[in-house]
Amino acid sequence: MLLVCTAVMSIAGEGSTALDSTQPSTQYNIVNERNLRAGKYTVNEERAAGASAVESLVKATTKVDDLETYLKRGDTVNKVFKTLKLQKAGDNLLDNPQLATLMRYLRLFNEANPTKKTSLVATLTTHYGNHGLTKIIEAGLASTSKKTVATAKHLQTEQIQYWMAHGRSPESVFGVLKLDKFLPLTWISSDLFEKPGLRTWIRYLDDFNAENPKQKTTLISILSKRYNDKTLANMLIAANKAESTSSIAKRIQAEQTLVWLQTGKKPSDLFTMFHLQKAGDSLFQNPLFPAWIKYADDFRVIHPDTQLETMSTLMKHFDDDVLAKIIMAANDVPSTKSLARRLHAELLRGWERRRETPDDLFFLLKLDKVQDKLLESPLFDVWAKFMTSYNQMNPKTKYNLITTLTYRFGGDKELSKMLLAAEKVPSTKAMASELLDLQIAHWLDKMKSPGLVSSYLGANGAAADDVSSILYQKYLKSLPTW
Numbered sequence: 001m002l003l004v005c006t007a008v009m010s011i012a013g014e015g016s017t018a019l020d021s022t023q024p025s026t027q028y029n030i031v032n033e034r035n036l037r038a039g040k041y042t043v044n045e046e047r048a049a050g051a052s053a054v055e056s057l058v059k060a061t062t063k064v065d066d067l068e069t070y071l072k073r074g075d076t077v078n079k080v081f082k083t084l085k086l087q088k089a090g091d092n093l094l095d096n097p098q099l100a101t102l103m104r105y106l107r108l109f110n111e112a113n114p115t116k117k118t119s120l121v122a123t124l125t126t127h128y129g130n131h132g133l134t135k136i137i138e139a140g141l142a143s144t145s146k147k148t149v150a151t152a153k154h155l156q157t158e159q160i161q162y163w164m165a166h167g168r169s170p171e172s173v174f175g176v177l178k179l180d181k182f183l184p185l186t187w188i189s190s191d192l193f194e195k196p197g198l199r200t201w202i203r204y205l206d207d208f209n210a211e212n213p214k215q216k217t218t219l220i221s222i223l224s225k226r227y228n229d230k231t232l233a234n235m236l237i238a239a240n241k242a243e244s245t246s247s248i249a250k251r252i253q254a255e256q257t258l259v260w261l262q263t264g265k266k267p268s269d270l271f272t273m274f275h276l277q278k279a280g281d282s283l284f285q286n287p288l289f290p291a292w293i294k295y296a297d298d299f300r301v302i303h304p305d306t307q308l309e310t311m312s313t314l315m316k317h318f319d320d321d322v323l324a325k326i327i328m329a330a331n332d333v334p335s336t337k338s339l340a341r342r343l344h345a346e347l348l349r350g351w352e353r354r355r356e357t358p359d360d361l362f363f364l365l366k367l368d369k370v371q372d373k374l375l376e377s378p379l380f381d382v383w384a385k386f387m388t389s390y391n392q393m394n395p396k397t398k399y400n401l402i403t404t405l406t407y408r409f410g411g412d413k414e415l416s417k418m419l420l421a422a423e424k425v426p427s428t429k430a431m432a433s434e435l436l437d438l439q440i441a442h443w444l445d446k447m448k449s450p451g452l453v454s455s456y457l458g459a460n461g462a463a464a465d466d467v468s469s470i471l472y473q474k475y476l477k478s479l480p481t482w
Contacts, residue, residue, distance in 0.1 A: 067105045071112055077123050080105050087127055094140040094151045121155065121162045130176040133159065135196040160204050170205040170217055177201055180226060192223075193239040193248065202248065220255035232256070233273045240287055257295055267296035267309040268316070277317040284330040290339060311346040320364040321379060323347065328378040344382070348389050358387040358399045362408065372418050375428040375435075402435070402442040412448075412456045415439065420457070423467055436467075440475050450476060 084098040140152030177197035239249035330340035409415040422432035459472035
């Protein structure tokens with residue numbers, strides 16, 4: 001997906017930059033969350049890790065003499081776990097002072113039993129399971145207590161070391177964390193991004209790749225085995241909207257986009273997969289839209305034998321007037337202005353490729369429906385610019401703006417009436433004045449009689465400072481003298 005945008009299309013920049021086909025991965029800012037130290041993991045190393053660090057974070061409440069008694073009695077760490085009633089701590093385990101007591105006993109036990117060494121994670125996993133312990137750890141990471149967060153970080157690192165030492169693959173960890181458990185109707189949606197363990201799994205995958213470069217895998221390679229493109233697209237769309245999951249969604253989108261580029265997935269297919277055809281007036285505000293634009297650009301670079309699909313896709317899903325309004329509205333917003341300008345230019349070229357004429361476009365933009373409010377329509381400027389572009393491309397069949405408008409309004413007088421009314425409206429005054437000047441020039445070119453011009457402007461009987469009188473006098477002064 002963007003999906004990728006960002007890729008996936010890296011949903012990200014508002015603009016669109018071409019992808020270097022030789023090094024696509026660098027274009028999508030795919031970053032991992034690897035925070036673990038480098039180096040191969042061993043079971044013995046894992047057993048020694050983390051206990052003293054966690055123990056230092058919380059106070060123990062059980063006396064050392066009691067621990068010595070447990071040790072002399074030969075109690076296992078698992079038994080002491082139950083003796084301390086930590087099985088009742090549940091999600092509050094990391095805030096329980098008895099956890100430090102267990103840590104202290106773990107250290108004593110390992111020193112006294114070097115051939116039976118165990119670890120905190122092994123003990124906690126025995127009682128809570130991989131999934132349950134991960135839930136506890138991730139809840140701790142979200143705590144407002146700095147000590148709890150620090151404890152959770154230490155435990156998460158030890159848990160990942162534990163899996164690494166036992167040779168678990170990212171696929172295996174995905175399963176033990178129950179991330180592969182589907183909701184009903186998973187072809188429509190999934191709660192993957194809401195499940196505890198997702199961030200832990202991603203961290204593990206990154207560290208696994210660093211330790212096993214020959215067995216590297218990606219998030220998307222694992223997820224694509226479980227979700228089809230449409231389902232995953234829906235999941236990423238939802239995840240992108242939530243601050244807590246947007247960064248993960250963008251990364252997966254980036255990975256997926258690289259896959260799509262390599263396999264030749266068409267931008268037009270992604271457009272509907274992202275439901276962008278349903279975005280309406282908020283198209284430019286949808287974070288997937290600039291990502292999709294980038295994907296279309298990169299697709300064109302990697303597949304040079306294809307045509308750029310941005311505008312052809314947009315014109316397929318939106319009526320001309322609707323699309324033009326969306327683009328013009330985006331042109332007034334600083335964050336989307338650059339992209340809007342680009343798409344405006346592409347829209348003009350799209351009409352030219354369709355061989356539309358200014359007459360055709362006047363109706364396609366539904367300007368015939370606005371009547372006296374023509375200059376208030378943002379689409380009038382679009383139409384006028386198309387006429388200019390059309391005339392440059394077709395010098396033998398040039399259209400004259402005033403001639404065309406005169407025809408559309410039913411005559412010189414009717415057009416003058418509309419323009420004089422628009423000249424009194426602050427928002428359209430400048431444009432109306434410019435068009436009135438063009439109309440005067442047109443009449444001069446046609447050598448219209450002063451009587452006709454006075455009639456067109458309604459100048460007869462008008463005050464001297466009225467616009468119609470001023471324009472009429474301007475016309476008289478501009479008439480050639482013989």
